[in-house]
Amino acid sequence: MKFRSFRTTRSFHKWTGFVCSIFFLVLAISGILLMHRDSMNLDNIEIAAKYLPDRYFSHSSPSLTVQSIAVSTQNPQRLFVGTDTGLFHTSDHGKTWDQLNDGLMDDDIRALAISPQDPQIIYAGTSKGIFLSENGGLNWTDWFEESSGLKFTDINALVIHPDHPEILLAGTSGGLFISQDEGETWESTFAGDQYQDSSNILFIKFSSENKSIYLGTPSGILKSLDDGHTWVRKWKSVLPEVLDLIAIDTNPEFIYVATPQGLLKSFNRGITWVKDETFHSQSVHFLVLDPIDSTHIYLATANGLYFSKDGGDNWTATSEDNSILSSGSLLSSITVFREKSQSASTIFASNEKGFYVSNDSGQHWQDTQLNQMAAKGAELLKMDLVKLMTEIHTGRFFGNYVFLLVDIATVGLVVLIVSGFIIGTYRKKVSESKKTKEIMARLTKDESVETIFQIQETADDLSDESHQIHELIEHINTHLTKCKMIYSSKEKKEIEKIEKHIHTIDKKMHHLMERIGEFEELS
Structure with a gap:
């Protein structure tokens, strides 16, 4: 040499x-700190968001956009609202609000899912992966991202299988991912290889009998009859762009789809389609079924919220009072909840002005003051030191x-x-x-x-x-x-x-x- x-x-x-x-x-160093967290009292130390990398907190403007809503089936008073400024919770139908951010390292909450077996288990889909809370959102202990198999972390849709609560489906910009073990590991079941223009999943819907899965993409609908193993493009020539879809439990199954050109209905599982003349030239954004009576349907357009009590044959505006949900105000989300003992449904809806609640099927609306809470939400974002040390020790910090x-x-x-x-x-x-x-x-x-x-x-x-x-x-x-x-x-x-x-x-x-x-x- x-x-x-x-x-x-x-x-x-x-x-x-x-x-x-x-x-x-x-x-x-991180391992030693984690081993002696109790003796060093590290659990009580928090780090403000401004001292942490941007990948943990996506600070946004005080104006709020509601992106997802989840209601506890066992306690209807408990409501979780995912926004672009964080996750908020109310236990009194929106009178008071709390922000849930302990361990939730992204405030862009795009999708929410509550376990039907245990309402304390909540999943939050964000732009940086999926977070899990096992105590009703008070603490978020698990974070599922690339290391768990979720190759695309920007979550657009997140649902729990109605018949198998351990199965989760996540729609991302890179396809559909399914977990068979409550989110611990993920597999890509549809990555857009067959349909390159359909890899961006906008929504995930089940058929009325939960035997079929429908995926909404910018280029149309994909359908699977085998729990997502194989997919078939459906109704491309009839439905070039679909914004929402519902399936009504009838025989044969009724399928309604919301499109920019109006409302289309099929009474034979999609073999033929008819256009609803009520919304002939209006863009329909949301379709929601009443959880008790499937013949009660809510429909949102740029002109307001509409209701049908006969399976979509006739439609009326939910309220003549447009002072809150005024004409031209585009709804960003809508959720309907009703207990069997209630005669009227509780509706939560949001637009660019705020988040509103109606306790009489949409006839009257009240502002929940969520926007005021969101204005100071960014200042409350913190991460506890133990969580930060865990992120560093496991490599997720990088x-x-x-x-x-x-x-x-x-x-x-x-x-x-x-x-x-x-x-x-x-x-x-x-x-x-x-x-x-x-x-x-x-x-x-x-x-x-x-x-x-x-x-x-x-x-x-x-x-x-x-x-x-x-x-x-x-x-x-x-x-x-x-x-x-x-x-x-x-x-x-x-x-x-x-x-x-x-x-x-x-x-x-x-x-x-x-x-x-x-x-x-x-x-």
């Missing part, structure tokens, strides 16, 4: 470890990125281990290399001292030999001087001595040259 690669790997290892440590530190974060953390751990192993191996090799270099350095140092001694000895030898050569040369000079002074008879003897000295000088010179070569190598 090159040093540059090692440095890059070490930096990558360091930052990966830093990110993973933050991830696990958050989990550890929203749609929770799965991505878990994947990144998992990959990060693998990278951390691999890079740590690589760095450890490399450092071991580097350590071994350093030890080798130190040994070589020590050996080199010892050899250098020995070499210096050898150089010194060689230099001394060269000095001695050069002195010897110098003495020989001096001796030769002495013999040459004698040759000039003696007789010729002795000249031969002197010449032999000179030759002997010259031969010795030659040997000395050769030896001197060899030692000079050794000296150069040593130095």
Whole structure:
């Protein structure tokens, strides 16, 4: 491994470890707080909405739009109203109101459903998923969203199966989802794969005998006869756009549909259709059956609320007093409730001006003052600290990125281990290399001292030999001087001595040259 690669790997290892440590530190801190919630008295601490991400609270204007209404079948005085500014509750037919927001982390309440077996169990469909309360709305303990299989969290419709209370159906912008276990897990039963233009579910209705399911979409009606496993498009050429639908328990079944072109009726389960001439050119928005008498039908248009007591053959305005539900005021929701002991129905209706109640089948109306309550509703939004810690610990706090974060953390751990192993191996090799270099350095140092001694000895030898050569040369000079002074008879003897000295000088010179070569190598 090159040093540059090692440095890059070490930096990558360091930052990966830093990110993973933050991830696990958050989990550890939130886990400890949840374990000691009682001793630390965390249940009494609340966090205001303004300090939390927008995904938990969708603040809206003080003006109120009612989007859903639910009445308890066991206690008709209890009414739940879902609006775009939160969920409100009344136990006295609208005289006083409370806002229910403990654990409800979205104030865009689009659909409500109350369990027919236990009125304390309430489901709220919002733009961020489905919330569950098991104590009548006082606390919302469960939140069903992507992690439970609800791939599309913007809920348009939410109903409980009339014959099987454990089965829930949720209509979303991405199709229909069904839960078989009271909302714990969800499966997509119609995701728009067959009909791409029909994936946005506007409403869910059951047939009068609860054997068929009707889905309202922007492109028409879809029908299922097998609890949502398969779907068939119905009446596309006759009903291009349907706003509402009711099925009347007759034989054969009567089906009425509200459309922008008026009211259409079928008396043979949709084989043929006739148009009601009373609303020939009026847009019909809502159709509601009286819960006691199915021949009593309420119908809402832009011109007001109408009533029929003969199964839709004749229609009359519910009230001649238009001071509240005036002509041109579009109703956004309507709910009718009547106990068997009552002769008149109780009707709740809303428009852009307010939320109203009538206790005499729509003849007279009273303002419930819900708008005034909604004006200060946004200021009341809070989340308890334990709920926030739970959201962080379970990963829901990170929203749609929770799965991505878990994947990144998992990959990060693998990278951390691999890079740590690589760095450890490399450092071991580097350590071994350093030890080798130190040994070589020590050996080199010892050899250098020995070499210096050898150089010194060689230099001394060269000095001695050069002195010897110098003495020989001096001796030769002495013999040459004698040759000039003696007789010729002795000249031969002197010449032999000179030759002997010259031969010795030659040997000395050769030896001197060899030692000079050794000296150069040593130095």
